[in-house]
Structure formats: structure tokens, C-alpha cells
Amino acid sequence: MEAVFVGRPNVGKSLLLINFCEYLGIRRLGPVDPHPKERMPTWTPAEARRRFVSAFPNRVLEPLAVAVSLVPGGHSGPTLVLRDTPGIPTGTVAEAAVRQAVAAGLGHLLGASLILHVVDATADPETDPQAQAVDAALWALARHLAPSVVVANKAETEGAVVAIRRLREQLGGPVLPVSAVTRLGFRDLKRWLWEQFQAARP
């Protein structure tokens, strides 16, 4: 099963995924299902933050995917794959490499079993209509593909409360405030994943 992190660029998908994995007690983040013969690279959370998080949008085009176990205290038990995707930009994209990565990300979205739609709670959704259109279209699609939740990241910042209220009104679905930096809301996020994971397993 795969839970896919989607959202616009720079909302903090990558940092959220890495810090959430760290919160779950994972020491090495690496590709899922490595071929047994090849030694695939893995990273510590600190290395992963340096490599996959950037203050500039759409810098990282080969996002991480990490297999995690949600069983308390465990590396055993059934695993869920957490998969990052490149941010979905507004407007047309000039670089072919970014377009290709975004298309691949959409492919993963279509195959997702669970969807975490990450939004930036510091950005007031009222001020950027283009960004708002992307989030509205993304949410409309996501909720019809798989069990989905809006994750409002950067919720530790000032003004997040207002933005989150607007989001709830606009998107009309469950919104989970979190902060990748302070780990606010990680317990709720874990609970949501666990419940959906339990419910969706055959």
C-alpha cells in the first residue's frame, strides 16, 4: 500500500515526510524494495533533509519513497510506503525535466491507496487564485481516487489559524494541521494513516 504526499511546490512535503519517518523511529531512509543484488543508497534523516529539502520550489525531482511500519515500536509487521512527489506548479512549466517529474508524480497519485494533500498554512489561500485553483483541482481529484486528507503544514507559524479556517471552508474536507518543523500534529497524522491502513487492508 502506498500513501502519496502531493501538493504545490515548497509546501514542505519532503521535510514532512522525512521528519515523520524520523518520528516513526526510522534511522535509514531509502528506496523501497531495493533489488537484492544492488546496494541502493540510503540516507540518515539529516542527510535526507540536506538532499531532499530546499527553500526553492521544484529543486528535487527524484523524490523519496520510504517503507514504514505503523505498528507501535516496530520495524516489523505490514508496511506502508510513504511516497513524496514533486510539487505541482501553477501555470506552464518551462523545464522539460520538471514537467517529466511532475507527470511521473501524477502517475503515482493515480496509483495511490491513500493521499496526503499537503498545503502551506502560511500562504493565505485567498491571495493567490492560481494556487487556489491547483489545490481545488487536486483535492477534487484526490478525494475521488483514494481516502484523502488535507495536511496543513507550517501550522506553527503566525496566521496559520486563519489560513486553516479558510482551507476548511474552501475544500470542505478534513484538514489536519501539522508542522514538519515542530512535529505538531504528527500523532494525528499517524493515527489517520493507521486507521486508513487498517480499513483498507483486505
Place this chain on the structure above:
Amino acid sequence: MSGPRPGDRRDGPSQRPASAREVLFWVEEGRLQPVEALTHLRRMQAVHPAVGPGPRPSNPSADQAMDELERLVGLEPVKAVVRELRAFVEIQRRRQEVGLKTDLHTLHMVFSGSPGTGKTTVARILARLLQGLGVLPRGHLVEAERADLVGEYIGHTAQKTRELIRRALGGVLFIDEAYSLARGGDKDFGREAIDALVKAMEDYRDQFVLVLAGYPTEMEWFLATNPGLGSRVALHLVFPDYSPAELVAIARQMVRDRQYLLTREAEAELARYLERRGEQSRGWAGNGRFVRNLVERAIRRQAVRLAQHGGPYSREQLMTLTWSDLDPEGGGEWRRYSWGVPT
């Protein structure tokens, strides 16, 4: 710099991607903006539910669900409403595609009918139908009754109800004997469950479909005295009791599914028996569960009969159920297999 700039639309705006794969291609080529891609994918989701790479649980189409419904014995009024519902949803989708106002919020339903009239079966089919139509992403059915919602102390009920709703998100939450939530009066925790349900219908609009099921009169009273729920329920499906002929058809289907046969005498006697019972007692006589119990018992009795008789057995003998196997009033163990009447 030469060549087409991303975003140039050489084929004109009338061109539309035909499949999810094409959408992804066009994004790569810069022929579609990401936001347009999302909108196209959303539109296609209703038509081609299973697209994209990676394994996805199979998504049985609406047609398949409809076929299954049509194959059920009887239930004509139910089938009629579901056919209408399907047409309604499809037209709303079309409207959505061309940017007209749509109303898909109100698919919560009441199923009223006696026990054993096919309510759960239809709910399960309906969940898959709505999935096929792109309304519900998961299309599963969560069955519940009072005990699954109502807790033992203050706060427990709201928690249990919320949990149940969370499990049902993306599918159908089916509450059997729903009126029993209001059974205990105002101080009962059932009230809390009703309030939590009403709240969930607001909080998770569009994300699940609630089906409240139970006896017709009790359900009528329940909805009238709980307008919060009543006003949010748009569809009312009435499950009639099965007629004797329909019950015989159900028996025939069950027997065939299990690779047995009913003798002509057995069918005729069963019909006569059901007619007689039906006149004596309304309510439970039209009960599919009763017929299922009869058939299952007949299969056991046939085995006993054949064993006593001794082999070798022909294929036909191994398949045939006689009236003596089926007869509800013959044989010793019948009382254990109740009529399906709640006691």
C-alpha cells in the same frame, strides 16, 4: 530558442486528452498545464476508474453492479429507484464536465422493509455501483447496528460513532434497525449517536453514503422524530416482502448456486406451503432468510437420507432435493432453524 514553447497549443483548444496516459504525456510535453491535467484526470475518473501505474484494487464497473442488481429476484420498486439514481448521477457528472451546477451531496438513504428482504445485499451492490460511477472512491460497505454506535458512558458514544464513520469514509455506512438508536428516549446515549451522525453528514459531505435501514413503520416514526437526520436523507427505498412465487424463485437460485436441483414436486409443494403461511402471518412470511434456512437444512437432510439408503449414488441422486428434504414441518431439527423472526 526555437521549437514549440511549452503551453503552445497547436492542435487548438478543442483537442482533449483521451486517457490518463495521454494526460501524463501532454504534461510532459508541455501541452497541458498541471492544473488542466488535474481537471481532466478528475473528469476521466468517473469513466475510467482504474488508470495509472502501480497496482490498484480492481474497480468493478457500474454495469457489473447493475447486472447483479437486476439478477436479484423481485425487488422491482428498489431496482426502479436505483436505475433512476444511476441516471441522475451520470447526468450530474456530465453537467459537472461542462461546468454546470451539480448536486451530488444528497445520496443518503433509507431502506425500509422487513428483515430478510435483501436490504444488506442491495446496500453492498449500491456501494459498488457508486464506486463505479465515481461517487465513492472505495465502494465498501460497513455494516453496523445500535451496539456498534452506542457506548457505555458519556463521550464513549461520540467516539464510537466517529470511529465507525471514519471506517466508512469512501464507502457506505449501513445501519440496521436504525430506529433503535432513538429507543431509549432523551437520556439514552442513542441520542448522542444520532447527533454525531448528523454532524458527520456535514463534516464529511460527499465522502460517505449513509443508509438507515429497518421496519417501515418504525423508520417512519424515527425520521419524523429526528428531523436532523430525516431532512438529510434524500432517497427512500421500499423493500416489499417477497411473494410466494418470488420465494420459490429465490430457493431455486440458491439450490442451483450450490449445484443441487429441486424436484418439480418440491417446488410446487413449497409454493403451496408459502401461500398458506403468507395468509396466516404478514411481516415475516416474505423472508428470504427463511428460504435460505430451508434450503440449507434440506441439503443436510438429503445427505442423511442418502447415507441411510446406501450407495452407489448416481449424479442425479446426489443433486436432487425432494419435498421430504425441504418440508418445514417434516423432520426433527427444524425448530433450531428459526423463521428469521427477531425474538
